[in-house]
Amino acid sequence: MTSQMEPIYARSVLPCIDEPARKAIFKISVLHDSSYAVWSNGEIERIETFGDGQTLSHFTPTLKMSTFLLALIVAPMSDFACRPDHLVGSKNTKSRVCGRVDILPQLAYADEIANKALEFFNIYFDIDYPLPKIEHFSVPDFGAGAMENYVGLFFDEKTVSASRKQYITTVVSHEISHQWFGNLVSPAWWGELWLKEGFANYMETLASDFVEPLWMQEEQFVVEKIFGFMEADSLPTSRPISIESTNPADIFQLFDLITYDKGATLIRMMSMFLGAETFQHGVRTYLKALSFSSATQQDLWTYLSDAANNTIDVERIMDGWTRQAGYPIVEVNRDYNTVDRERVGGRMVISQRPFSLFSTTMKRDKWWIPFKYFDRTSTQVNEDCW
Ligand SMILES: [Zn+2]
Numbered sequence: 001m002t003s004q005m006e007p008i009y010a011r012s013v014l015p016c017i018d019e020p021a022r023k024a025i026f027k028i029s030v031l032h033d034s035s036y037a038v039w040s041n042g043e044i045e046r047i048e049t050f051g052d053g054q055t056l057s058h059f060t061p062t063l064k065m066s067t068f069l070l071a072l073i074v075a076p077m078s079d080f081a082c083r084p085d086h087l088v089g090s091k092n093t094k095s096r097v098c099g100r101v102d103i104l105p106q107l108a109y110a111d112e113i114a115n116k117a118l119e120f121f122n123i124y125f126d127i128d129y130p131l132p133k134i135e136h137f138s139v140p141d142f143g144a145g146a147m148e149n150y151v152g153l154f155f156d157e158k159t160v161s162a163s164r165k166q167y168i169t170t171v172v173s174h175e176i177s178h179q180w181f182g183n184l185v186s187p188a189w190w191g192e193l194w195l196k197e198g199f200a201n202y203m204e205t206l207a208s209d210f211v212e213p214l215w216m217q218e219e220q221f222v223v224e225k226i227f228g229f230m231e232a233d234s235l236p237t238s239r240p241i242s243i244e245s246t247n248p249a250d251i252f253q254l255f256d257l258i259t260y261d262k263g264a265t266l267i268r269m270m271s272m273f274l275g276a277e278t279f280q281h282g283v284r285t286y287l288k289a290l291s292f293s294s295a296t297q298q299d300l301w302t303y304l305s306d307a308a309n310n311t312i313d314v315e316r317i318m319d320g321w322t323r324q325a326g327y328p329i330v331e332v333n334r335d336y337n338t339v340d341r342e343r344v345g346g347r348m349v350i351s352q353r354p355f356s357l358f359s360t361t362m363k364r365d366k367w368w369i370p371f372k373y374f375d376r377t378s379t380q381v382n383e384d385c386w
Contacts, residue, residue, distance in 0.1 A: 002139045002154060003072040004147060007190055007251045010067035020066045020186040021294035028059045032074055039073045039098070041065070041151045043133065062150060063130060064292045066186050071149030073137055082135070083107060086115045089122045093129055099138030103161055107138055110160040110168050116211040117173040124206065125180050126284045127291070134179070136160075136172065146171050148178030148200075166208075166215060173207035174200045185287055188294040190251045191243045194322075195295060197255075198241075198263015201225065202271075205264070221268065229261035230327070234357045238325040241266070242297055258325075266321050273317075273370040273384050274308055282307030297322060317368040317386075328352040328367045348373075 011018040042059035082098035142156040182196030271279040286303035301315035
């Protein structure tokens with residue numbers, strides 16, 4: 001038995017304020033058949049056994065966390081086990097992979113990636129993973145595909161057995177990056193889900209490039225992520241990536257290509273116009289300042305602008321991308337009626353208009369578009385123009 005609380009199922013398990021910004025410390029106890037083992041967000045602190053074949057397992061208190069990250073697995077001891085622990089990072093975090101006994105040998109690659117990705121993110125974010133252990137569970141027929149619960153991360157068994165190495169690398173990195181983006185700092189509300197899913201989709205690329213550099217995942221970003229959302233975002237049915245809705249039915253719709261792939265694309269664009277180092281600095285300060293709390297996109301703009309010493313107004317640039325649906329098509333035309341030193345067209349006219357697969361009367365504001373170029377007189381790429 002495996003739980004899945006995200007986005008709004010914790011309320012069906014226990015009375016709670018089931019919203020991502022409402023964080024609490026949980027103390028979990030599970031009454032179960034003694035022939036079964038249980039795992040949850042803490043470590044087993046104490047076990048009581050009863051004469052009727054029942055066991056009461058008590059877990060250590062959790063960190064301050066959102067309800068959607070609560071997790072529980074109950075499995076027969078004879079059929080479910082864990083691979084040996086690895087100690088990762090300066091804090092010797094215990095990392096291990098668990099699954100059905102029959103497929104444990106096939107989880108060796110996922111095990112290796114999990115350790116490398118955890119170490120990568122410890123260093124990238126300059127914040128150590130805050131708990132003494134992290135466990136990755138390979139679960140048969142896990143409906144959600146994968147889930148980043150604090151301590152106990154769940155993966156569908158099909159995604160982590162050794163046959164699909166590239167997918168293992170990205171999905172394991174994705175879920176581990178959520179330990180910072182989503183678990184440590186949660187979106188204040190589901191309407192800005194991209195603040196965790198867009199980041200996880202972007203960070204999985206960075207981590208994959210680190211652990212498997214020969215695969216050049218960044219080179220695949222355009223095909224896998226940008227093309228991924230463009231069609232959906234050029235239909236009249238598309239939506240802004242950030243929405244304001246409190247309707248539970250809308251929350252489920254948010255787990256889509258716009259949140260995941262457009263989110264990752266916008267984050268990559270910010271990293272490009274800020275510069276990778278400035279972006280990383282802004283991300284670190286954002287995560288440190290808001291640890292065990294929640295954030296809005298306004299917070300992100302503030303920390304990224306601060307990282308750039310306020311030479312770039314991230315909010316002004318990005319609001320147009322997050323508050324309206326769609327994207328622009330950009331045309332670059334050389335004006336042959338002007339001449340430069342070499343008597344050829346010396347002027348470039350760059351224009352934008354909203355792209356739509358169908359004719360629409362919907363109005364869009366102009367987007368701020370970072371534009372880099374070089375010409376034959378310059379040896380390097382010019383500064384961004386907008
Ligand atoms: Zn995710």
